[in-house]
Amino acid sequence: MKMKAIKVFSTAIGYLKDQMLTNCKKQMTGIEESDTTWVLTVPAIWDDKSKQFMREAAEEAGICRDKLVLALEPEAASLYCMHLPIHKDSDNSTFGVFKSGEKYMVVDAGGGTIDITVHEVGENGSVKELHKANGGDWGGTNVDASFTRLLADIVGNDVFEKFSSDNKYDFLGLLREFEIKKRKISPDLNGLVTIKVPVRLSETFCKMNPGINIADVCTRNSKYREQLTWNIDKIRIKASLVKMLFRESCTQIVNHLKELFTHPAVNDVSFILLVGGFSESLMLQSEIREAFKNKKVIIPEEAGLAVLKGAVLCGHEPEKVSGRVCRYTYGVKTATKFNSSIHPKFKKILHNGIERCDDIFSIHVRVGQVVEVGEQQVKRTYTPVEPDQTNGVVDIYTSHDKEPTYTTDEGCTHLGKLMVDMPDTSKGMDRGVIVHMTFSGTEIAVTAVDRDNPERAVTTNVDFLG
Known part of the structure; x- marks a missing residue:
């Protein structure tokens, strides 16, 4: 069934809005909808049309225009990190919040997009953008896509498409299982990684390939014969192959950052602030630290929540961002x-x-x-x-x-x-x-x-x- 995109987005925004108001009512806070300023975060690399689309989706969800603030995600993360009393850098040494005049790069590594901005701290604690927002679609979902391509390569594209189309809940469960494993993959990981896969995937394979055992397919496949085994609802993959799933995303991110540091407004920046859900990946952290040994890489606690918490600050102090490119x-x-x-x-x-x-x-x-x-x-x-x-x-x-x-x-x-x-x-x-x-x-x-x-x-x- 097809549905207009604005309907999908407005329904999601409306659900979150209603949940928040319901929770406030349960807690007897006395907060009314008219008292609330709503902050909706968007990637900084989005164009103006996309930003307005989100504003109209929010208005369709019942949020008044004058009660809505659009916040750019790396700016929100930046404001949050400026309020932290202390940071840890890549050497595990510590230092205080950014001082006036300091420049830093914010790399907001989310699921879909990598959003990058460069900021300078003003004398009054405000932040000014020094280089126009940039980035690309190299986020954590690219690693998920590499994993699903691996499975499809083994069972066949037709089998995998049939499975994911007919068994959407099982398919989402597979992605959730991989997400848990993904966060634990590190450069020094050795041995085997065990990942549960839905039985229906094996069943779909057997129905479309009568008389062929899925376990035998893995042993006969020259590409993966020494790399993995498959036993109905579990696959065991060598750590070296799992780490390869991160290569494309990490390489694209690192190469883009290297290109950015060649720009005059960016080449003297000494701090890289890594936030967003994908920033919690040990593989990405390692790749960036290895590529930029002369920079201080800062990863705040709960980096995945930096945008969310910073959005609250944007709602209270929108004037904290004094200049944009x-x-x-x-x-x-x-x-x-x-x-x-x-x-x-x-x-x-x-x-x-x-x-x-x-x-x-x-x-x-x-x-x-x-x-x-x-x-x-x-x-x-x-x-x-x-x-x-x-x-x-x-x-x-x-x-x-x-x-x-x-x-x-x-x-x-x-x-x-x-x-x-x-x-x-x-x-x-x-x-x-x-x-x-x-x-x-x-x-x-x-x-x-x-x-x-x-x-x-x-x-x-x-x-x-x-």
Whole structure:
């Protein structure tokens, strides 16, 4: 059965919301829903459209927009770790919380994504992002996928697909069993690792391969003959083969971190803060420590809960994050006087007898630029193209490029539109709309104001799903 994604997410969020309120009522705390600010964490590498999707899912679950805060997961983890009285580094020596001026990299290693940001501590204890959020889908579920590919390689893809499709509870039980084992796998592990597998997997194999014993398949398979044995509901795998399941994820993470440390804003960072559920993997910890012996690797207690606990701090102190790095270039579509030496002919339009170049990308903030949270960015004034124009239309665009020329360039996306009433046409073309963008929280507010009448102002959080 198919279901819209927003319905799935809103139902999950609604369940958590209702559980929290029910528990508060049982404990007779006197907390009402109207007293609560809800914090929803999202990966920092998500684009603006994905963030708005989560906001709308939360609103559909009954959470009011003005009671909802979106927190970036590595920022939440960072705030949590700054409140810890003491940390242990890779040498098991200890030191206090980060001091003013110190820089550190937050590696939020979750199940699906690896989310990486670089922060600097300000004089007032706030944190400022130094390098735009980045990462990839190299999380702990990649190790799970390597394990299931191993099983499918033995029994056959058709058998494994049939088993996982027809026996979903058993399949989830298999993944839970592997998750428990996964946390105990370390680089110095030797011998055999025993993992329970559902009997139904063996039964499915036998039904689809009459007369063949699954145990015999393992002994005949040249790839795994010396590596594992299978006895109905248990497989025993050599530790060396189990450790290989981590190789792809760990290698991708380490290689990405090495590339990051070549950037000027990052190469002098001496601390790596490792958080998230996958960060509790001894294999990942070892790989990062081995690759970055000149860095202090910090793994807080209950690293898997760092984002959750930090989210609470984000709700209480959202101002603790003072600056972020733009992941995109943001601007407004406009038209300028046509210049045949630099503008292509097909961009030429005629307005009020004047030749203009259409689709100009007027940049407000650039990708990689550090913006102060809550402060208005560059203000620009845009004039009407017709003397009798009674409203100013502001089309908002984004681009992956640092210096886009036209809003039609590859990588440019239309985000939304603002319209400001300008009923007084007595000044003809001598009017204007002032536009500025404010990066508050994890989203962008765009404001357009009539230059001659500041009371005529329109502000919007850009509709990235439009």
